Amino acid sequence: MLKGVPSSMGDEYPLNMTTLLRHAAGTFPTSEIVHRRLDESWARTDYAGMLRRVSQLAHALDSLDITPGTTVGVLDWNHLRHLELYFGVPSVGAVMLQLNIRLAPTDLVYVVDHSEAQWIFVDESLLSVAESLADKVNVRGWVVMTDKPSSEISTSLENVYFYEDLLAGQSEEYDFQFIEETSAAYAGYTTGTTGRPKGVYYSHRSMYLHTLGLISALKIDYLDCVMPVTPMFHAVSWGFPQGAVGAGTKIVLPGRFSADNIGFVAEALVEENVTVANGAPALFAPMLEYLRQLPEAPDLSNTRLVSGSTEPPLSLMKGFSDLTGADVIHGYGASETSPLVSYNWRLKAELADLPEAEKWDLKRYQGLPILGTEIKVVGPENEELPHDGKSMGEVLIRGPWIARSYPKLDDNDERFHEGWWRSGDVGVITPEGYLKLTDRLKDVIKSGGEWISSIDMENAIMDHPKVLEAAVIGVPDEKYQERPVAFVVGRDGAEVTKEDVYEVLADRFAKWQLPDEVVVSQELPRTSVGKLEKKRLRAEWQSN
Amino acid sequence: MLKGVPSSMGDEYPLNMTTLLRHAAGTFPTSEIVHRRLDESWARTDYAGMLRRVSQLAHALDSLDITPGTTVGVLDWNHLRHLELYFGVPSVGAVMLQLNIRLAPTDLVYVVDHSEAQWIFVDESLLSVAESLADKVNVRGWVVMTDKPSSEISTSLENVYFYEDLLAGQSEEYDFQFIEETSAAYAGYTTGTTGRPKGVYYSHRSMYLHTLGLISALKIDYLDCVMPVTPMFHAVSWGFPQGAVGAGTKIVLPGRFSADNIGFVAEALVEENVTVANGAPALFAPMLEYLRQLPEAPDLSNTRLVSGSTEPPLSLMKGFSDLTGADVIHGYGASETSPLVSYNWRLKAELADLPEAEKWDLKRYQGLPILGTEIKVVGPENEELPHDGKSMGEVLIRGPWIARSYPKLDDNDERFHEGWWRSGDVGVITPEGYLKLTDRLKDVIKSGGEWISSIDMENAIMDHPKVLEAAVIGVPDEKYQERPVAFVVGRDGAEVTKEDVYEVLADRFAKWQLPDEVVVSQELPRTSVGKLEKKRLRAEWQSN
Incomplete structure (x- = not known):
């Protein structure tokens, strides 16, 4: 690395998460934070109030001897206290560890062990998860987060403290210290389909720069209203809480919800004039269904819905656009990338003349890299x-x-x-x-030195009216290394033939790329969260 | 400074100016750069072309042994080669030194000496400035920038090279190295009213972060078109070239112009659909006058004009808004601040109900701090x-x-x-x-432990119909430390009395704040650039 003349600017001023909150509270003290509690009631505070609470929290963390080097696990939904922890834990130099409540119990134990977490903060509603971990992990103590008096909570946990009791009476001012910017502020563990979860430790610097990237890409400012729909225990909530606080926007926190019970989230989107939200298609799809049932379609023409984790279906993007004017923006990333890498929002000027259908097709791409x-x-x-x-x-x-x-x-x-x-x-x-x-990479079919996209082929096969589902895998081949094999499920029990499949692939694939075999199945193997399990298909093929 | 657990992110990936250009050329290769040459013709290139030229420039700098640690002075207008130097010089780890052509010759010599600049790149039109420095500074050589064949240039400079000759034949690819981010990329010297110019050395890091701040604050993206109107030899051009390249926008470079010859700049603003420009009111005011004379008022409703250096007059802000829909945004900063510190664009939601006149008054404020x-x-x-x-x-x-x-x-x-x-x-x-x-600070009147704003009082006095100009200074006082004295110039020779002044101040100032004396003058002392010289007023008062 080259090294030039030293500068005279504030290069040692570190990029810190605390700076975002101090900025919000100083410049946008009255911007609202609207949040849903566990009892389903809504409440309101603002950035001035949040800074006071986070100051109290920092004192409380001091009192528990949570210091630089300490890792603090959190089990919570998208609640206000979770947001406070997003800023409070890093503010004292400690690491906030996201505990994904959807992980298998053994994986959760592994994560707590591997990260050497010393404390776990747990929402009242997730006490059973904490209790199931308690005798398998070695932590100093537990902090229960509840709106009830602590006397009403019964738990088998030992060394238990209560969040509100810890904060009560603490000073509402705290002398936040600067933190070396390469110190970790957050940690999360990724869950692949193979192997143990892998740790990702986000620095103050990396999250700060990600925040600036997010704010620029989505043009977020203090007139916006941000709702983090993605669970706050996933991939640093995609950096949306930090982006909201950094830009001084109003925030709406939907608390606890699920894809089956998401109507009130859609309602809040409309009622609170949310202009920026994030989520997987699996969450946005039922929200769209809810909005369809309203007597009058809401105007969300200023709203950017950042859709990630899988490619948003065309029906979702068009559906939101036609009904509400909202723009579904495909964002690409992973836990390892904080996560935003690229996004697909406003079409480049040079593409303005594309036919409408091609524009929609292009909108499904992962898009342009963020600066x-x-x-x-x-x-x-x-x-x-x-x-x-x-x-x-x-x-x-x-x-x-x-x-x-x-x-x-x-x-x-x-x-x-x-x-x-x-x-x-x-x-x-x-x-x-x-x-x-x-x-x-693990699904692409490597045949004769060339690659065949299994997904492209699956999508093409599913264009056949008789096909409900399709999966294409590569199977070992002596001559070509791998050859494609297609598994198809017929719509309403229809019989799908090899000829049907070849017919629909003819225009889009070369002859050598066509699958050697077409297997008609009753259903395709899926994981507990609905992901296609090609691993099992490959194993089944091998064993036959 | 606290130090926590190390992160696992790319914290050592440095924030470099080169990254901005690589991003633009990689993702927005066909975004245009429209530039006016010295012969007043317009030409066009794009980011792919710019990266090729900057690569050639980097090879040329290598050939001159310009390396990390070398400082390279530049004497140029807002030309394309100036933009190339903005990226080429920092790309090899060297420092680009801005030489303000408006400085007094002794100050320019001081700046070259103090910065230890070893090379000076000079536009053909500024050769006389370079020649006047030549025997007073100690540089290794000069590089002349011209569109003419070098044989047509005659100069008394020694060790002269020609920019285009240096680039010709160089490879259009360059292996850009990472640069330690606290290395200086640019240097400029500030000119106060007292003392010698002071150096400001901008690091790659500071300019990169400023770039992100600028892009976020003004919501700049690849659909925008940026025109740096502020001379590129002033305060890193307010970071606008970097902001434009970082966001991948189209760029319009107006070349050489002055406040007296700025019609074509206003014309380009309209013709090229410029959406973001910067400038002092002294430049925007004649541009507005030019636009007023067009047969049809242009629609600039998507254009943000960032006005800095002095408070934009209400007439300028309203004038642009009424005629074109353009938003004049007051930005605050200085050479020492890169320069953007605060800006005043979209009104906060909580102020939406202010009466129209108060909104306009508020728009003159320096605004909200940038994150x-x-x-x-x-x-x-x-x-x-x-x-x-x-x-x-x-x-x-x-x-x-x-x-x-x-x-x-x-x-x-x-x-x-x-x-x-x-x-x-x-x-x-x-x-x-x-x-x-x-x-x-040097003009505020410190009286009896309180401060009286000289500017507020001047503005108030100038509201009197008989008053053309006013200046208020603090004069020494035994009892109160200082007391205010007002100097006024009557409109059309009108006689202004102390009573007139007291009458217009009565509502806005306390009795103890009123000026002890009101002096009627024929004119007020001003510097060569038209700045009120209160120093001379104070000296005159003392000597009487």
Whole structure:
């Protein structure tokens, strides 16, 4: 690295999470924070109030001897106290560890152990999760978060404190210290389909820069209203709480909800004039259904819904646009990338003349890299492939908010290459600079030195009216290394033939790419969260 | 500073100016750069072309042995080569030194000496400035920038190279190295009314963060078109070239112009659909006049004109708004602050019900701090004053793009306090968080332990129909330390009396604040650039 003449600017002024909150409370003291409590009532505070509470929280953390170096686990929904912890824990130099309540119990125990968490803060509604961990982990104590008097809470946990009792009587002012910016502010563990969860430790610096990237990309300012719909125990809530506080927006916290009980979240979106929200298609889809049933379609023409985790279906994007004017923006990233890497919002001027259908198709792409992230697509020798929209390779990412290693793990060499993180995704970059994913690396079919996208082929097969579902896997082949095999489920029990499949693929795939076999199935194997399990398909094929 | 658990993110990935250009060329290769040449013709290139030229420039700098540690002075207007130098010089780890062509020759010599600049790049039209410096400075050589063949240029400079000759034949690819982010990328010298120019060395980090701040505050993206009207030899061009490149916008470079010859700049604003521009009121005012004379008023309703250096007159803000829909945004800062500290664009929601006149008045304030800058107003003991809109004190600023010292100068203690830069401005902060400047520290009248704003009083006096101009100074007083004295110039030779002045001040000032004396003058002393010279008024008062 080159080193030039020293500057005379405030280079030692660190990028800290605390700065975001101090800025919000100082410049936007009356911006509202609207939050839903466990008892389903709504309440309101503002940034001035939040800074007072976070100051009390910092004193409380001091009183528990939570200091730089301490890791604090959190089990909570999108509640106000969770937001306070997002700023309070890092403010004393400690690490806030996200505990994903959807993890298998053994994985949760592994995460607490591996991260050496010393305290766990738990919402009253998740006490049973905490209690199931209690005798398997080694923590100093538990802090229960509840709106009830602590005397009304009964729990088998030992060394229990109560959040509100800890805060009560603490001073509402705290002398926040600067924190070295490469110190971790947050930690989360990713859950792959194989292996143990992997730790990702987000620094104050990386989250601060991610916050600026998010605010710029979505043009968020103090006239906006941000609602974090994505659970706050997932991937730092995609940086939305930090983005909201940094920009001084009104915030709406929906508390506890599920995809089956999300009507009130959609209602709050409309009632509170939310202009920015995030979520997976699995959450946005039922919200759209709820809005469809309102007597009058709401005007959400200023609303940006950032959809991540999987590609948003066209029906979701068009549905929101037609009904409400809201813009569903495809965002791409992962826990290892803080997560925002690229986004797909306003169409580039040079593409303004595309036919409508192509514009919609383009909107499904992963989009343009955000300033600060570098994306490249590489071939088998890690050579960078051209931006031609055709050259398919693994997507590698680097930048100030992209992971550079997994702490305390020995498979780092497989997942990192010369400072770049290997996403495990396969994609292309178009001449206009758009990233488009075509597959997962483990699912792409490597046949005769070429790659065939299993996802592209599945989508094409599903265009056949007789097909309900399709899955394409690569199976070992002596001559070609791998060959594609398609599994299809017929719509309403229809019989799907190899000819049907070949017919619908003819225009879009070369002859050598067509699947050797078409297997008609009753259903496709899926994980507990509904993800297609190709691993099982491959195993079944092998054993037959 | 606290130090916590290490993170696992790319914290060592440095914030570099080169990243901005690589991002623009990679993601927005066809975004246009429209530029006016010295011969007044317009030409076009794009970011892909710019990266090729900057790569050639980097090779050329290598060939001149310009390396990390070298300082390169530039004498140029808002030309394309100037923009190339903005990225090319920092890209090899060297410092680009802005040479303000408006400086007195002795000051220019001082700046070149003090900065130890080793090379000076000079536009053909400024050769006479370079030649007048040549025998007084000690540089290794000069590089002349011209569109003509070098054989047509005659100059008395020795060790002369020609920019285009240096670039010709160089490879269009360059392996840009990462640069330690606290290395200086740019240097500029501030010109106060007293003392020698003071150096400000902007780091890659500080300018990168300023760029993100600018992009967020003005919501700039790749659909925008940015025109840097402020001379590119002033205060890093307010960071607008970096902001434009970072966001991948189209750029319009107006080349050489002056306030007297700015019609074509206004024309380009309209013709090229410029949506973001910067400038002093002295430049925007004649542009507005030009636009008024067009047969049809242009629609600039998506255009943000950032006005800095002095408070924009109400007539300018309203004029642009009424005629074109353009929003004149007051921005506050100084060379020491990169420069953007605060801005005044969209009104806070809580102020939406203010009467129209009060909204316009508020728009003249310096506005809300940008995320990343901290502003406080302090009293005589450096104690922070409340945000009550009344407590007047000196404005102190700190943050990652605010100066922390003046290199190689010994009056740092007077201008810095515990990491904060003393702006020398006097102001208040309103309960809504708006900064409003009321005076310069050296002009405020300290009377009986209280401060009286000379500017507020001048503005009030000038509301009297008989008054053309007014200046208020503090004169020494045994009992009260200082007392105000007003100097007034009558409109069309009108006689202005003390009673006239008292009458117009009665509502707005307390009795003890009224000026002890009112002196009627024929004219007020001004500097060569038209600035009121209160120093001379004070001296005249003392000598009488």
